[in-house]
Amino acid sequence: MTDAGTRRRLFAIVVILLFVWGGLAFRLLQLHIGSPDLFRERLARSRNQAQTIAGIRGRIYDRKGRDNVLALDMAMKDVIADPARILTNGQVRTIAEKLAPVLGMTAADLETHLNRPRRHFEKLKASVPDETVRRIQALGIPDIYFADSAVRRYPQDSLLCHVIGFANVDGVGACGIEQVMNGHLRGKSGHVEIQLDGARRELYDRRKEDVAPVVGADVYLTIDQQLQYFVEKALDQAMAKHRARGAWAIVQSVGTGEILAMASRPAFNVNEFASSTEQQRLNCAIGSVYEPGSTMKALTVSGALNEALVKPSDVLFCENGSWLHAGRLLRDTHSYGSLSVAEIIKKSSNIGAAKIALMLGERRLSAYLSSFGIGSKTGIDLPGEERGILHSVDKWSDLSCSRIAIGQGVAVTAMQMLDAYCTIANDGVRMRPYVVKRVTGSSGAVLFEQQPKELGRPITRETARVMAKLLQGVTEDGGTAVKARVDGYTVAGKTGTAQKPVAGGYSTTDFVASFVGFLPAERPQIGIIVVVDGPQPLHVGGLVAAPVFSEIAAQSVRYLDIVPATRMAVPVVASRW
């Protein structure tokens, strides 16, 4: 009886187990074989999870390389809230009041964010630093989370702001080098595809894809941040001293066209670019055109010297300071009788330069100015370069030749004018200015290396050397720019004082003062231009811009260890820049 009962029970258990296992096996088969697509899709959707890992943007360095970082991506945190849960717990006001001072927001703003009952994900503040994260964590607020994010940071704040530019909130370069080199700088996003178990934990052995993000390429500039600092400091002092509307300056390597410094005022803090104005963001050094005034005379005289129409010793009558030509009076600042060509440059005689231009003729003057790069972009690797204004000869009036020769009726950028003077300094060879030295990938491989590029030779070597000598006279006793001198060095250059064009003529109160030159005059290494817009009350290039030039040049030659021409015969062992 017992045996029979036990067997029956065992049989029953086996049957039940078989039934259960059979049922499970059937369901398993059904899931795997019967109508699989629907289940597989549903299962895959719930188990598979794809994550995109943002790529890291490359860095920007100055010419010294890795020691001087100008732009880099910073790891930050976004502050996230779960408004639905916070509302359910009735914690909106408490949390808003606790978080407001830490996040630098008002409690009312935070309440607006948190009063969203259907949302489980609300970004309260993007890109907060670690310190803020720690402070929030210390508050112990539930339903507040953090998500990784990256933000572009510029350690130098406003230094070099116009050249570096900035990347917008989406990580896309929107200005300056950030914009023009965006293709190299932007990284490549990574991708991870994982599978989760029933408890939503990752199954580590089932990672379908694990592609690490690619760091963008690094960009090395030709700019030297220390030199840039000298230039910006000098411009700030000039702005304050002369109550100027704006000021800009460039330092260029004569032989290669490398830009060593480029600054523009007003400036802005790149880390807070959103609060800057369009005017602040304008890189005036390449994006602002102005009538150059007397700095144009050097190009006019260069043309005439190159055509052998005049010699430095040739004497021209300067009409005692007032000359009626083509029905309009042309005046000199001081009355001069007869001046040699060298003196015309040294004393900046408008009448003398105009007469030389007339000897050269419209077509040749236009051709020389064009070959010096006036009226066309220099091709610098920065966005926003203006081409200036140089009308074709067909549109010139009877007056144009004499006026364009002295820098009226023509507009240039500071970059164009400096490049033209560097052409004179470089024995007549015009170089393309550039700011990007090289680009290297994250592995260190050089992806791109900029080589100096010749743009042409507007004048012969002999003419260039004669012109350099004439320009040297400008900073000597009796010249218009004695304040541009640098102790121990010979300086060649030219002042410019241009009245600003207004409706129907030229302003008598608004000027652009400039000085452009190079040094050492005998064997030029660097060219510098300084432009001051709307200086008050002094407005003459020799008094406003020349001292700024001197300040920048004096620091630059020492910093760059440029040997004065008088000591150049000694072969130098010390490392050069």
Added chain:
Amino acid sequence: MKLQNTKRAVSAKGIVPIRLAILIVLAPALCLGYLSLDSKCEAMGKELKALDREIVDLNRKCLNEELRWMSMKSPGEIDKALRRWHLTMTWPDEQQVVRVSRSDMNDALEPGRRMQRITQYVQVGRIRVND
């Protein structure tokens, strides 16, 4: 006459068949083994995740420190720091720069000429600052 204990033998054989017994023992053993491996994998996974997180955090800290360092040693900040401590730094005049030429280095090998050069260099004027 010796009696056989047939009841015990029958009941032992009949109640738990040997294959079922093996199954009953093996199944939990397999389950326990699976759970053990699973928990080990889980622990390793957690450790991996924690280490990943640590790398990310260290990178973040490194970046933050790098940014701070770059800001601190920017020309503007150095200038401010010098002013704060009333330090004046100036570039030497061209006349105060001693340039060593290749011929100087050759001279240095000759003791007589070396002394002459040293005397020449110590006579170079100096700027007195921060005294």
